[in-house]
Amino acid sequence: MITALQITEITGIKDISVLSGLTQSINDTLVKYEIKTPLRVSHFLAQVLHESGNLKLTKENLNYSSTGLTKTFHKYFLTEEVARPFAKQPTKIANKVYANRMGNGDEASGDGGKFIGRGFIQLTGRDNYTAISKSIGVDFLAHPELLETVKYAALSAGWFWDKNQLNILADADNILSITKKINGGVIGLEDRQAKLTKLKTIIK
DSSP states (O other): OHHHHHHHHOOOOOOOOHHHHHHHHHHHHHHTTTTOSSHHHHHHHHHHHHHHHTOHHHOOOOOHHHHHHHHHSSOOOOOOHHHHTTOOOOHHHHHHHTTTSTTOGGGGHHHHTOOOOBBTTTTTTHHHHHHHHHHHOOOOTTTGGGSSSSHHHHHHHHHHHHHTTHHHHHHTTTTTHHHHHHHHHHHHHHHHHHHHHHHHHHHO
């Protein structure tokens, strides 16, 4: 279990009402998905903190400029000329870059924008939204915005953690493999490691 005081120490968040919701939601998630040892909790929170900007973000930000699109999604936007019609239009960007994968339909279906990354570990794609809906018993396909609430942002992170058996990797103290499971690569590994190191001194 984690306390409000520990969340403040970790994130700097001091608003009592915000802390109350975060503490309850995170602890409910830790219990439900057996993230119950200090090492498991530290690894889980290190990843969640990185992915959510210290528990402040629950929805993916795709508000890219044309230059940003060519750098981040070069596969889809080879030049700034191609990217310009999509610049600063997050839904249009999501519909393009998430089309025809993760269970989504084509670009015209709107699935990319509807099933954009949400929650503390940025759950993305129709397949994941369908699976978590069945697991938790909440219709996130009809109401994807619910994953932006603190309660379901935390639960969805725990669900993803459990689905990918990340407790096993946490028990082995294997942050590299956990990061690859969550990120698909090693983006942000240095920050995740720094957070893990700090958390190990806080979570006892």
